[in-house]
Amino acid sequence: MIDRVASGFHPFVLPFLFGMIFVLGYCLYGIVKILLQLSHEDRRRFLLSLINPVTAWKNIKDIFLNCLLHVKLWKRNPVLGYMHSSIAFGWFMLIVLGHIEVMLFVPHRMRQVWYPIFFNYFVAEGPGPATVQGALLFTLMDFFLLVVLSGIALAMIKRVRSRIFGMRRTTRPSFLDRVGLYSLWAIFPLRLLAEGFTAHISGGGFLITPLNWVFRQFLGDQLHMLPTWWAYSIALCIFMCVLPFTRYMHIPAEMMLIPMRNAGLKIKHARRGFTRAMVWSCPNCGVCIDACPMSVKKINLKDTTVYLNRNIRRGNEERIEQISDKCLLCGKCREVCQIGLDGPSIRIAQRAMRSYGLNQDYTSFRPAPAPAGHKLLYFAGCMTQLTPRISKAVGSVLDKAGLDWEIMDKDGGLCCGRPLMTAGRFVQAKQLIRQNSELIRASGCDTLLLSCPICYKIFKERYKLEGVRVVHTAEFFEELIQTGALHVEKGDIRYVFHDPCELGRGSGIYEQPRRILGRAGYLVESEPNRAESICCGGSLGSLTLGFAQREDMTRNALKHLTEGGPDAIATACPLCLATFSRYADRAVQDIAEILDRVSSKG
Amino acid sequence: MSKDNIVIIGGGIAGMTAASRLLRLGYTPIIVEESDHLGGHVAEWHKLFPDMAPAQDIVQRLAEEVSAANIFLSTRVLFINRLHDTYIVMLNNGVSIQAQAVLIATGFNLFDATKKEEYGYGIYDQVLTNRDLERWFTTGDDPRLNGHEVKRAGFVHCVGSRDVKAGNTQCSKVCCVTAIKQAIELKEKFPDAEIWCFYMDLRLFGKKYEDFYINAQKDYGIHFIRGRVSEVSEGLDGRVIVKAEDTLSGKPVKVTLDLLVLMSGMVCNATINPIATSLGIDLDSDGFLRSKDNISHIVSSGRKGLFLAGACTGTKTVPETIAEANSAALDIHLYLTEGK
Amino acid sequence: MEFGFKLSPSSAVNLDQVDLSLYERLAAIEPDLRICMACGSCSATCTAAPFTGMSVRKVILDLQRGKEKEAAKMLSGCMLCGKCTMVCPRGINTRHLILSLCRIYGTKAKEEGK
Helix, strand or coil: CEECCCCCCCCCHHHHHHHHHHHHHHHHHHHHHHHHHCCHHHHHHHHHHHHCHHHHHHHHHHHHHHHHCCHHHHHHCHHHHHHHHHHHHHHHHHHHHHHHHHHHHCHHHCCCCCCCCCHHHHEECCCCCCCHHHHHHHHHHHHHHHHHHHHHHHHHHHHHCHHHHCCCCCCCCCHHHHHHHHHHHHHHHHHHHHHHHHHHHHCCCCCHHHHHHHHHHHCCCCCCHHHHHHHHHHHHHHHHHHHHHCHHHHHHHHHHHHHHHHCCCCCCCCCCCHHHHHHHHCCCCCHHHHHCHHHHCHHHHHHCHHHHHHHHHHCCHHHHHHHHHHCCCCCHHHHHCCCCCCHHHHHHHHHHCCCCCCCCCCCCCCCCCCCCCCCEEEECCCHHHHCHHHHHHHHHHHHHCCCCEEECCCCCCCCCCHHHHHCCCHHHHHHHHHHHHHHHHHHCCCEEEECCHHHHHHHHHCCCCCCCEEEEHHHHHHHHHHCCCEEECCCCCEEEECCCCCCCCCCCCCHHHHHHHHHHCEEECCCCCHHHCCCCCCCCCCCCCCHHHHHHHHHHHHHHHCCCCCCEEEECCHHHHHHHHHHCCCEEEEHHHHHHHHEEEC | CCCCCEEEECCCHHHHHHHHHHHHCCCCCEEECCCCCCCHHHHHCCEECCCCEEHHHHHHHHHHHCCCCEEECCCCEEEEEEECCEEEEEECCCCEEEECEEEECCCEEECCHHHCHHHCECCECCEEEHHHHHHHHHHCCCCCCCCCCCCEEEEEEEECCCEHHHCECCCCCCHHHHHHHHHHHHHHHCCCCEEEEEECCCCCCCCCHHHHHHHHHHCCCCEEEECCEEEEEECCCCCEEEEEEECCCCEEEEEEECEEEEEECEEECHHHHHHHHHCCCCECCCCCECCCCCCCCCCECCCCCEEECHHHHCCCCHHHHHHHHHHHHHHHHHHHHCCC | CCCCCCCCCCCCCCCCCCCCHHHHHHHHHCHHHHHCCCCCHHHHHCCCHHHHCCCHHHHHHHHHCCCHHHHHHHHCCCCCCCHHHHHCCCCCCHHHHHHHHHHHCCHHHHHHHC
């Protein structure tokens, strides 16, 4: 392998150079912008995490697995996984191998950054016999080019027929997205042509050498060589120049997002800092559209997380507000998202940015003291007052287990604060947390039992109740069965369990309620379930969805739940219970109610 | 006697009244009734407003009048096919009838009060529905009431009516006056009882209904609270605590009761819906069957030979139902005699 | 009857002169505001009512009668628990109605002050 062009330069590399300088400059600007937008404390935390060997290693591993190999996507959809990793990893390998080639054969060209990209143009086969190294590299280069091309081919098919890939709905690309897309599609076929036309000079592997032979059969001269190298360089230039303004920004942004997440940063602002990195990292794949429970109605499609990101990038304030307020905060988009984009938290942060002419103050409230002298307090919560079968069943089960308990909010009490949190009213929520905490501490209990996952989540996460165990009925009752405090007689009813958002995705409790149901009768599963369970549609998370607009979501969730033909639908949330009961064609029951029916003193 | 076959679906007071008229006009109608007895909801009722007439009297009289008709009890219509000007009515006992006219008189269902879970029906023994109470008036037997002295009772109006959450936005029309009637009957059984009626609006539109209301206030001392009950919880000593807002004083009220009666509203008897829609009868926005129009053709379906009577087209009182059934019988007769 | 001298202002609501601007403004955001039938379910079920006399029904009524200050006072204890939205027989999104009102409350005074 020897130098063919004495200067090592040709004007066709200029478009590429321009694009590269532009995109690197923009990324640098983005990094500085994000860093400046972080709070002082977060910035410190982030920078320190970069030099911590543990997180640094995790960063490298995560970037390699997610950005290049798309491991998460492979697990979800192997075809899409192959498509993405073939392009990302294939391209990455082409760049790496290009550098190796330069290093091995023309090490004095290392400083000319375009060399690895346009290597085949600038070299010619040496006079001596082909080396093993050279042959191997050519084979590898051709192999990865083929890999990338297969990915591009899949991408083209996907553009026309996304359903083949298991995606019902995808986003509509913007004009610039289209420019980026077509230039990306063009890059590799153009490279194939350019290298194909050049292979009789530069040599090549199993792909481009035969191609060169074919070309030379009917295109005898070398006139085609330069135009294709120019086209290749221009395609690269266009792609890199539009990249910051298109979905392809996710390629560099995710490399920023992963270390930030590994540093433990949280969303604190709806636009700035960590959120900015997230929004830039969104590849607009549209997986969240199919996942969103609101998507059963076409009118809601553009209120999904991918459109939230798009509007944040465009600065469309009115739409950002609308999208933020409509969401049920069920968290499913976060669950299915390849980059773990936290749409619900961005929305809550957006809600928190508002100023109100009237601000609530609960400091003057004097709630009744919680009953003292009992080890176990049961906090029914606001919603359970509308579903008395739950509270009655919980009481009955606790009595059967022979426990010394009392209900904390018998004559009503304060709200737990979670609904305020979801509305972004943090200051107010903290007042309630403080008041409730004092009541609980003063009661002298050691366990706080909750049947409502909405309450449970905030008690678990935000209350600081030293020495008091916060437990949901699903966990607690399962323990009562395990320890033999309750005797359970298995019935023959077939239950399907609906994972409430706040209990499952929100608090990670999936198995305990299923074990209770397995003891009470027979458990049938429905798809999707557990972490991908469909919100019942009744969520307090949405501020603006009206009653009538929720019906289709509830019916859709019910349709999936009842596919396996269960006799009854079991759940563990008063809000899900009330919502499903409205439209269900069979019994909807809380796990407490079911357990009460089949249990007796242990 | 005419050879024309007329199938009447539903053996409640609408179906029976129409059958009685058609018999007198010389036809032998066929009544198909899903339950094992004639008389429908009225047969389960104790007394009827506004004259406190025993419901059994009406049902008995009608049963005697229709004894010459062909009556299928405990029978359902599987499907109806239209064949030119006749209808082929297929029953679940294997019988198929070629009918020249069909009258749908399937009536209503009582709203399932367990769907308003916050009112505690099926959870607390102290909570009954209007039907339960009526049955107790008739039979004197209900485990939830046997041996209990009722000292404080409440009636909740509009349970499952005027309620988008319950899926019914229409007013059930008869519950206001039924609540007053039942309150008076209850008061007669327990003269010392304090009785509260929780209402949103009192709709006492019918003949002598307002007199009933005045009676309840003046002679029986029944209290009326303008406010919808929001929730019912269990109190001590086997009583329930009812929460509402007294919207007239603007204060929340709470009352401890040993009996709470839910005035379950009327919803369409949906078992007929698939058959009705297959014959081209749509559902109206209130969930009941749609008449040709709601003013002068309530008993007409707009389809030849297919007629409607009673509560299948909307919430109706007993006199309204009877009047409609009479009208439907006449329409059927005119249809069969004046050419189709 | 106004006689030209009195110790306290008349408590009568003069519908000829009532200021409905806040009501109309809210109704533009929450059209369902208009379908309230004042049944009182929201007030009866309210978690904050025992502490503050909060009543969505009264808030709506006060706005319909042009009594903005009274309406605002009652909202100050709302915990956004959503029970009122659950029980409303007309399906009004009372929770968002409260949020919207808190948001636009006072903006009118500000705009007039400018």
